[in-house]
Amino acid sequence: MNAPQRVGRRAALAAAVTAVVLLPATSAAAHVSVDRVEPRDDGTSAVTFVFDHGCDGAPTDAVQVTMPEGVEALAAVAPDGWTVDVTPDQVRWAGEPVADGEVTELTVDVRMVGTAGQSFVFPAVQECTSGDSYDWADTDGSGAHPAPMLVATSSMLSAPPAPAAPPSVPMGPLVAALAVASVGAGVGGGWAASRHRRRL
Missing domain, CATH: 1.20.5 (Single alpha-helices involved in coiled-coils or other helix-helix interfaces)
Known part of the structure; x- marks a missing residue:
């Protein structure tokens, strides 16, 4: 095989690898998904969800995310023009319509208790100005409406609370x-x- 042929094969292989790497990201952009998790030193983490589409072209005006067992919502950041309502079990963002195709990030501070390698599923509901909504709740990532999901690492997890000591006798x-x-x-x-x- 001569040098030009070797270069051609390397280029084709690199293109194929790039396509494989980009396929999951392209698929993930089609729904509400976990974009990143940023662990902090105090046992909490910032989980950022992202979406870049509406409901059949209609703008998005609300997103609601439910916390799974073992995850407690502490606080959240709202995009410009939006408000956020936080309870330990659920976070709801709502506000000015976000046009279809515009990338939007929604960040919530959480405390996660579990084991490294454990999957956490965050069912989400996306609401649009048309009155339509998407229920992103499929626990199977290949489903029609996959729920946002993350796999915990030890750095994301908070230590479980220590068991209460028995009362001491004076x-x-x-x-x-x-x-x-x-x-x-x-x-x-x-x-x-x-x-x-x-x-x-």
Whole structure:
């Protein structure tokens, strides 16, 4: 094989690899998805969701994301012109319509408890000005409406709360009570012995 042929084959191979790498990203852009997760030093993480389409061309005016078990929403950032309502179990963004094709990011601060390698699924509802909505809730990534999903790493996870310690018993009163009981037993024993001697 001569040099031009080798160069041609390398270029074709590089193009094929690039296509394979870009295919998941292109597919992910077709729905609401997890774009990135940024762990923090305090055991929390910022999870950013992204979408770039409306409902059959109609602009998006609200997105609601439900937290899975093991994930608690703490706070969220709203895009310009939008407001956000946060509860531990759910986050809802709403506001000025976002045109179809415009990339929009929605970031929420969360606390995740679980194990490294565990998948967390975030069902999402996208609402549009047309009155239509998309329910992104399929847990199978190949489904028609795949839910946003992430696989946790150890850096994303917060340590579970330590179990509550059993209530401690104050030692002072206990020692005092034992001392009184001991003294009482001694006095009682001495009194009984004294009575026995007097009878003799």
